[in-house]
Amino acid sequence: MPLQLYNTLTRKKEVFRPIDKGTVRMYNCGPTVYDYPHIGNCRAFLLGDLLRRYLEFKGLNVNQVMNITDVDDKTIRDSQKEGVSLKEFTERYTKAFMDDLASLNVKPATTYPKATEHIKDMVELVSILLDKGIAYKAEDGIYFDVSKFKGYGKLAHINLEELKAGASERVKSDEYAKDKVQDFALWKAWDKDDGDVFWETEVGKGRPGWHIECSAMSRKYLGQPFDIHTGGIDLVFPHHENEIAQSEAAYGKKFVNYWVHNEFILVEGKKMSKSLGNFFTLRDLIQKGHDPFAIRYSLISAHYRQQLNFTIKGLEAAKQSVQRLQDCADKLRAWESDTEDNQDIPDLVKLAIDGFEAEMDDDLNISNALAIIFEFVKNINKLMLEGKLSTEDAKNALELLQRFDAVLGVLKHEEQSLDEDIQALVEEREEARKNKDYEKADKIRDELKEKGIILEDTSQGVRW
Ligand SMILES: [Zn+2]
Known part of the structure; x- marks a missing residue:
């Protein structure tokens, strides 16, 4: 059965067909390393991981790229506030990010390109846009003229005519609202607020805008077009809209085939905010004694396109769910019985695997897929209780649980035995x-x- 994904570009579920047979090229918008990831960020990173794991489950190879934004308005501002160099500052949070991914059992991406190590690629892209007359120089930087790109607004479904965006308006900041469509900064000319953060390049002294980073790095590692681009729904505009504009205007071909975005997270029913006291980083939760695998489970167990209400009560329930899976796997691993093979096992296994795959094929319908897994666990537990499971049956059942877990990533497998x-x-x-x-x-x-x-x-x- 083919996998279907909801494509933000078309607002439809579409059958997923990779450009290259057998290999998927996927880009996940990564962190801006100026702080510890909060659980909303974690949800976006986990979507990339879940999708990658499921594509692998389907027998595909995945070339997965996640960028590290280590130069932008926020990293510069906060490193200066602390009085440390940008490099020292961002390296600290990059390491923290990597540790957090490991805690959450996220499979390492193929490549984690850093923005500061790809300035040359960005300058090249800016130069192409200048040469084509799509970008122009202003006193404070180089801007993308949105009126010169016909497809502008197609991802966020913005009608440029209605907004009457004029080429005279422009915005230097990386983030702005959807009703403020303007020419945006590709390259920011150095000013004194940037301190010692600048590059001397053929497009001038300065630094890249945020959006150009992802266009340049995705092209370098994945080519154009590539298959899947993911990120939080908050990145649709302006970030992803601008990525499309830059890449398609520069190279005259499609940028990405499938855009996959995850919804927001609520915490205890409210928007997460520091002032409400419901703002959690992953570290906060782990320090409070919560199991990172339970956190992972609770963040992936709701469909990615639904708002997720993260609660401490829900986290406790997630912990129990993970434990139920773990207990079943542990029991199966230790199971020995001389009873004969149970004739029902092949059917049970087939029903579970087919059901799981059908649900996941439906735009990663994880909640239904989990229901199928737990139904299987319930049946297996019952058979164990009744002594109706042979050693071979247990082996087959465990194998299936492990296949499921290759996607879920919540089970602890046998400890690596050290001598x-x-x-x-x-x-x-x-x-x-x-x-x-x-x-x-x-x-x-x-x-x-x-x-x-x-x-x-x-x-x-x-x-x-
Ligand atoms: Zn990005």
Whole structure:
């Protein structure tokens, strides 16, 4: 059965057909690294992960690119406020972001390009737009003339005529409202507020606008057109609209085939805000003792195009759901029985896998897909209770649960078994770290490294 995805561009569910047979090229708008990701951000990153995992489940390879925006208005503003260099500032939050992805069991993307490492590609794109007369120079930067691109507004469904957007109006800021369609900045000329953040380039001294980053980096790693572009619904305008304008105007061909956007998140029924006290970063929740796998589950378990009401009560329920899956998997793994094979198992397995796939094919209808998984778990638990499951049946059932989990990503699989000497060294080092004997800790770390064990200290303890 073919996968259907809701395409924001056409406002319709469409059968997904990758450009290249067998491989999908997908771009997920990544973080602006000026703060710790909040759970609304996490939902968007998890949509990219869920989609990638499901495409892999369907037997496709996925070339997945997620950008790191490490230069923009916000990163410059906040690094200056703190009095540290842009690089030091953004590296801290990039690392935090990567740690958060690992906590959420997000599969690493193929590439995480950083904006600051692709200035040349952006300048090249700006130059093409200048040469074509679509971009123009103003005293404070280089702007995209929206009246020169016929398709402007097609993603956000904006009618330019109605808005009577004049070429005389322009906006330097990266973010602005939909009723304020204006020429937008491709390149921002240096001014003193930028401090030491600038590049001397053939289009002048300055820095890129936010939108040009994604156009340039997606093209570099995925070509044009590519298959899928994802992001939060708040990015439709102006960010994604402007990406389309830049890329299509410059190269005269379609930019992206499928635009997939996730809805907002509410927390305890309200818009998340610091003043309401319902603003959570992933770190906040983990520090409060919530299991990151339960957080993952609760963020993926509602359909991505529905608003998700994130609540602490819901998080508790998510934890129980994950535990139910885990218990079933653990029991199946340990199951041994000399009863004969149950004739119903092949049908149960087939019904579950077909049902799961049919639901996920329907624009990732995860809530229905989960219902099918839990029905299967209920049936298997019952058969175990009645002693009607053979060792072979248990193996088959476990295999199916693992296939489901390749998409869900919420089960803990058998611990990687370390040999005892190494385990002892890891513990000795932990002890040294606790006693602030960092010299000894580092020595043990090096010793382990020689044995091919790389340790990574995370907020949840040590990982290898
Ligand atoms: Zn982007």
